[in-house]
Amino acid sequence: MQTPQNIAIVGSGLVGSLLAIYLRKAGHTVHIYDRSPDIRQIEFSGRSINLAMSNRGWKALDGVGVGDAVREIAIPMDKRAIHLVDKLNFQPYGQEGEAIYSISRGLLNRKMIDLAEAAGAEFFFEQRIWDVTLADATLHIGETERGAWEEKKYDMVFGADGAFSRIRHRMQRQSMFDYSQEFLKIGYKELNIPANADGSHKLDPNSFHIWPRGEYMLIALPNLDGSFTCTLFMPFEGDNSLEELKDMKLVEAFFAKNFPDAIDVIPKLADDFFKNPTSTLVTMKCFPWTFEDKIALIGDASHAIVPFYGQGMNAGFEDITVLNEMMQQYGDDWKTIFSEYQKSRKPNADAIAELSYRNFMEMSTKTADEKFLLQKKIEKVFSDKHPNLWIPLYSRVTFSDRPYTEALAIGDAQNAIMEEVLKMPNIDKNWDSEEVEHTILKLLQLK
Structure with a gap:
């Protein structure tokens, strides 16, 4: 056990919640802040790509004893189902028995918050963090950016608040802080394939379904209730783009021509297309990820990647595995823990960012x-x-x-x-x- 510290985590997402469990198991007091409402109390927003849990994610979950609780809400996918215009191909992922696991992002996030609370972490929702004093790990919380702020001082702060992190925003104003972000010229829309009347899946439930069409593609991942979460990836502008699909008739005609076997199983296609927001895809890189023994970035706050290898969550969870290894090795020497953590993870984060970018070409073009x-x-x-x-x-x-x-x-x-x-x-x-x-x-x- 380490000497107990008072630790704040900004961000109640998947990485922030799992990190809280690890820190609680190590004996620390953990407070988690999030500007959003408690996700367990609201309907999910229709801005999701289902998650694909693989070995790195399971290792992190099992390392703190919560893997089996998550397996209860996961569906194994042992192959790709590649939907060409005129035929269907299946491509196994790995050796016999190897699979990735489809999990609803909203369902998993709710589960992780429950597990973190059970471990003793305390959550503070609808709390806006506008700034952090790096030198003494003080959070500045308020209703508005220019209004009155309350100060909360901690021994250390973890920024797990995503690709547009407020904690990183403060760190960026230091000298010698490298930062870049690159948006793909491709957006995405969430769609839905409902279950059959008897609750069964309309497509093979143990496949990652891909409709590869070059510059654009559709994917579908299974859910426990018999539905599939679908994601349409398309350029924002130009031929075969989101800007061309201006009304319901154009959307339905586009799907009938390009995804003929999908239009039959998406009954609310046009409704979902215009109801759900169009979301962007960004790769974000930065360094350093830490400040002395006070502040550390983790997950998307330090290395946001595009979703085409299904490794965003897995990479974020692996950050925690590595951080925990450093905690075991260096005890109370948090300065060394943070330094070795970022030294180990930064090259690997850059590598998976590159692999994820390349895999869009594989999924959208090469699988056909x-x-x-x-x-x-x-x-x-x-x-x-x-x-x-x-x-x-x-x-x-x-x-x-x-x-x-x-x-x-x-x-x-x-x-x-x-x-x-x-x-x-x-x-x-x-x-x-x-x-x-x-x-x-x-x-x-x-x-």
Whole structure:
């Protein structure tokens, strides 16, 4: 156990709530502030992409004994269901028994707050944090940015308040603080596939459904109640863009042409399209993530990424795993804990940001490409025969807890090998042959 500290966490989202459980288990007093109302008391906003829990997330949850409580609200997805205009393909994710897990963001957030409260954390909702004094970890709380503020002093403050963090905003005004944000020219809309009358799913419930169409795509992830949360990703402007879909008839005609098997299962398509907000996608990078032994950023507040690898939550949870390892190693030396935490996580956060950006191209374009599907088949056959020599990039990211930096570097090397393999004569017919196996073995020796 560490010497007990009075700790504030700004942000009651997934990362803030899990962090609170870890800090409570370590013996600290934990107060969590959020400017929003208690999510358990309100209807969710229709601004969600369902979460895909994978190994890194489960490791963090199991590390503090709450994994099984979350598994109760999770649905395993062991494959992609790729909806082309004229056919449906299935692509397994990993080895037998490996799956990612679909979880409703709102459902999980409510569960995590309940678990944090049960662990002894105290929540303060509808409390607006406008500033923080870095040197002594004092929060400044008030109704308005220019009105009267109340001061709350703590031993340390964690900023878990998302991509547009107020805690980071204060840190940015320091000298030598690096910061960048980049918005994709693509927005997203949440849609919904309701359950059948008997509560069953209209589509295969153990698949991550993708309708890849190049510059735009639709995805659907299953929910426990038989519904699917769907997300339409489209450019804001230009051909096949959100700006073109100006009225209900245009939306329905667009779906009938481009997603013919989806329009049949989304009965309130046009209503949902115009009722739900259009949301943006941003990659945010910064450094440093900490200030002395007083302030630390965690999760999206330090490394917001686009959602196309399903690793945003998993990466944020892994921040907590690493922070906890540093707490075990360095005891009460919070300055070293914070320094080693950011040193370990920053390169990996940058690596998963790059992988997530690239994966949009894979999901939206390559999953509809026969050459890409052939590459994946070859990789799976070789990996099954030589599991110690070849772990596919997706499995390395999703079904292991090896560093993201390692996955990025090895993935690039593997892709270079596959580019050579796909040039082999008659590869479309001979892909499962000894010649291909020996070629890959030889290329691996050259790397």
